[in-house]
Amino acid sequence: MKILKKAITLNVGLVLMGSAVFAQNLNDAKKAIDAEQYQKASSMLKSLVNSQASNGDNYYNLGLVYLKTGYIDSARAVFNKGVAADAKNASNYAGLGEADLLSNNPTSAKTNFDKAVAAAPKDYKTYLAIGKAYLAQDKPSEDVSKPDFASALANLTKADELDAKDKDAEVFIGLGDAYALQKKNSEAITPYFRVGDIDPTNRRAKTQVGKMYKESRAFPEGEKELQEVIAADANYGPAYRELGELYLQWSSFGTDKEKAAKATELYKKYLDLTDKSLESQLRYMQFLFYAKDYKALEQVASSIQVPANDPKGIIVSRLKGWSAYENKNYPQALTNMTEYFAKQKDTTKILGFDYLYLGKAQLKAGQDSLALINISKAVAKDSTNTDALAEVAKTFFDAKKYAKSAAIYDKVIAASPNGKGVLYSYFYNGLAYYFEYASQYSAKKNPSKDLLVKADSSIAKVAQLSPETTDAYLYRARVNSLLDDDKAPKGLALPFFETFIQKVTEKPELVTPNARKLSEAYDNLGGFYFNSDKAKAKEYFDKSVAVYPTGTFAAAKLKELAAPAPKGKGK
Structure with a gap:
């Protein structure tokens, strides 16, 4: 009997010792996860799953490692094994719910969360796992739903209530995260500070x-x-x-x-x-x-080893393409981005930058129409990409495809009316409409003057945003000359020619570089007054010759003004 009692005592001791070793190992695995040592944590947890196969916490934490590293299907498989091994452990149901949320399936997630509560309704860890699952949706680089902060806080608050003695610092980390992710820093500080009281090593x-x-x-x-x-x-x-x-x-x-x-x-x-x-x-x-640091990025992206069929290989292809473009290796960038789009079957994971770099690489390769399609998609995802769309518009402008250029500039301005480069967009938009009118006029296509109205509107915006941009007044004058009545001109262009002259001549250093343009302005003013006020006309023509002596128009008109009036018939 004494021997039997001693054996029982010894067995209890072995059980307690085994539990202590297990707890220490699981705790170490959790610390490895927290330190983002995922390979180390995965190895430890796989070992624990093999040695402690009936404990659901092992599976749950291994599943979390897979979720944190983007392997949702693998995580789901591990959580299901955890449910089968330990049905009373609610965490694996919560893990399945988290996998559902990351797969944009909130309905299935709610079902799994309900199963978790049903399995352990009075265990604070149930609500802690569910609360953390709702917060795990905060992944800026992935196209997933935004966190449901209300549900997260409700579950984390419930976990805090059930952990009445505040034994688990993870509850307060969860509460802190819930507020921090909402940029409510004042509310987050208190639970974060509470962590240090519970676990000074955290x-x-x-x-x-x-x-x-x-x-x-x-x-x-x-x-x-x-x-x-x-x-x-x-x-x-x-x-x-x-x-x-x-x-x-x-x-x-x-x-x-x-x-x-x-x-x-x-x-x-x-x-x-x-x-x-x-x-x-x-x-x-x-x-x-x-x-x-694009050079370092291209080196790392080119040297990194990705296992075959690993979905993360797609991200490496993406970064190879981005860095190759930034390093001016445009053909390679086009190859890499084409490879990325061929691999990426899930269109919800394509980023604005992906369309942007593909489009810009296509633009460098002369594939203007394809570039327009992809850069337009980039702008639709993120309006800060409008600079690239402006590059496409300028490419069409330089190719003298003015109608297409103007239409694209319209999109640029609409997408980012207050953007950094909008001044240039307004200017080239106006020029594109102006030159489109001129090209149609030269081809005797009877162009609509609506093109000129649009040109004037855009260039007027340039003058408004940047009053010292002298060419804005000159082009408004040119546009309004065409808008004026040919048979009975009202002088619509005159105020703009006059403003151009004023802006240039008030700064002597601008006169010589703008001599020819000044001559144009003086010529137009002199021409307008030629039949109605010859003295005024002569004054403008004299200024034209003075500023640009090689000009021919003003010199010819001055000769006409100086010539004696023709004698009347019969005298």
């Missing part, structure tokens, strides 16, 4: 605080928070990434080149600490793109 909450400062452009404060994280744990990779991105953003607001260089160094450190997984390398390449 680095993510403080890193998130630093990130919030960065996003608010409070760069010194963010730098301080992140440096403190690194001082406490020199191996916590995400802090280096956030500090690198902070320095990159900070450097863009000044001339501090050291910070920009430091940003790249920090990102490389982050890469080293996250075991150079494909996911972290992809993020590094995206960083290089925004850092405008």
